Amino acid sequence: MELLIKADDLTLNPLQHGVLVLGGGVAGCAASIALARKGRSVTLIERELTPRHKVCGEFLSGEALEDLHALGIDVASLGAVPIDYVRLAAARRAAEAPLPFPAASLTRKTLDTSLIAEAIAAGVHVERGRSVQALSRMGANLWQATLDDGTTREAPTVFLATGKHDLRGHTRPEDPERWVAFKMYFRLAPAQAAELVDASELMLYPGGYGGIQPVEGGIANLCCVVQRRHLARVGHRWENFIARVQQDCPHLAMRLAGAEPLLDKPIAITHIPYGYIRRTTDDGLYCIGDQAAVIPSFTGDGISIALHTARCAAAAYLGEVPAPIFQAKLRSALQSQMRLAEFAADGLNNSFARAVLPFCLRVWPGVMRVTARLTRVAQHAAIEPHAVAS
Ligand SMILES: Cc1cc2nc3c(=O)[nH]c(=O)nc-3n(C[C@H](O)[C@H](O)[C@H](O)COP(=O)(O)OP(=O)(O)OC[C@H]3O[C@@H](n4cnc5c(N)ncnc54)[C@H](O)[C@@H]3O)c2cc1C
Structure with a gap:
């Protein structure tokens, strides 16, 4: 009986039922795995030959951990570090709060490698080292993706999961604040590594914020965002920027004292349309x-949203919910979480908030608990057709 069902699935006409997934990061892999496990013929196109380091704080929230577990990814066996505390540091002060949900950290290189492997194991046809140059509609029921070698792939359904990279004709709005983000790995001095062992630390400085936390392999990830006009004041140079942040935030200077940078230079990205x-x-x-929604980075919720939107989109497609209806429902489901995160991000960057910092740090543990709860994605949003989700 089981064999018969599988044979039936395999006879689905790829031109009628095939799905093209563009981008093999968190969202693209998660959607591909969900669709392949339901017997769909899925082709995933990823421009990198092998996963690389990505600009990301690499914090995995409780919801992200649940979704990854459901996909068959055991983050503990990959070396993920459990994160139990969050500290907020600004100027010479710091406040600590226990996290109200389980969390962990894992490098994106390790996570993305494991997700691609899971997609292949699920039967997804993965084409790596191929970049999609254009995506166009070829009549009512067919999409055509043109790759960098000039070849094309067609399917009636496409999942757009290219993360921060926009495809021509499918761009997201400009980022008015012109954010720049950096990531650097460090090997901390033993005493500092011991202090950071199970904590994620958020640091505030003029024009942005940054986070430092341990990841697998006994190293720490420092990930920072800053508005371009503030970076201009230090000549757009990483060395000057990080020196300036350490002056403004002695807590970070303490963490980085005696630390060894592990990359030749930081990885950087620009154009992050937060709130989109x-x-x-x-x-x-x-x-x-990120092609559906971009939440401010300090929430540590981007991966969770990527997994959530992938799961919901796969369920919507399988439940024959048209894409425009899915997208509108997703928007309304995410809107309040996004507004709150934007509001909190404005607060972190606001000079008045800095002026009342001692008070902010006193109330931080309580605010953190409430905000953490309110900015989490609802695990079972109404957009999932129950018949499919169950
Ligand atoms: C500074 C910063 C810190 C962050 N920190 C955290 C954090 O700590 N925790 C958290 O949960 N989230 C964090 N995020 C957010 C998180 O990184 C993203 O939300 C998440 O990676 C989105 O997943 P995605 O699948 O949409 O994109 P990605 O994971 O970026 O995947 C997109 C994939 O598409 C591929 N691609 C791109 N263009 C093409 C093309 N033309 N053809 C083929 N393939 C293509 C790319 O190579 C990539 O593999 C942070 C973001 C930033 C900017």
Whole structure:
């Protein structure tokens, strides 16, 4: 009986039922795995030959851990570090709060490697080292992706999961604050590594914020965002920027004293449209991950949203919910979480908030507990058709 069902699934006409997934990061892999496990013929196109380091704080929230577990990813066996505390540091002060949910940290290179492997194991046809140059509609029921070698791939349904990279004709709005983000790995001095062992630390400085936390392999990830006009004041140079942040935030100077940088130079990205939520889409085009919504980084919720939107989009597609309806429902489901995160981000960057910092640090543990709860994605949003989700 089981064999018969599998044979039946395999006879689905790829041109009618095939799905193209563009981008093999968190969202693209998660959607591909969900669809392949339901017998769909899935082709995933990822421009990198092998996963690389990505600019990311690498914090995995409780919801992200649940979704990864459901996909078959055991983060503990990959070396993920449990994170139990969050500290907020600004100027010479720091406050600590226990996290109200389980959390961990894991490098994106390790996580993405494991997700791609899981997708292949689920039967996804993965094409790596191929970049999608254009995506166009070829009549009512067909999409065509043109790759960098000039070849094309067609399917009636596409999942757009290219993360921060926009495809021509499918761009997201400008980022008015012109954010720049950096990531650098350090081997901390033993005493500092011992202090950071199970904590994620958020640091505030003029024009942005940054986070430092341990990841697997006994090293620490420092990930910072800053508005371009503030970076201009230090000549757009990483060395000057990090020196300036340490002056403004002696807590970070203490953490980095005697630390050894582990990359030749930091990885950097620009254009991060924080607060963006996609309004509309075309028939047959499901937008997921950062192509659906971009939450401020300090929440540590981007990966969770990527997994959540991927799961919901896969369920919507399998439940025959048209892409434009899915996208509109996703938008309304994410809107309040996004507004609150934006509001909190404005507060962190606000000079008045800095002036009342001693008070902010006193109330931080309580605010942290409430904000953490309110900025989590609802695990069972109404957009999932129950028949499919169950
Ligand atoms: C500074 C910063 C810190 C962050 N910290 C955290 C954190 O601590 N915790 C957290 O949960 N989230 C964090 N995030 C957010 C998180 O990194 C993203 O939300 C998440 O990676 C989105 O997943 P995705 O699948 O949409 O994109 P990605 O994971 O970036 O995957 C996109 C994939 O598409 C591929 N691709 C791109 N263009 C093409 C193309 N043309 N053709 C083929 N393939 C293509 C890329 O190579 C990539 O593999 C942070 C973000 C930033 C900017």
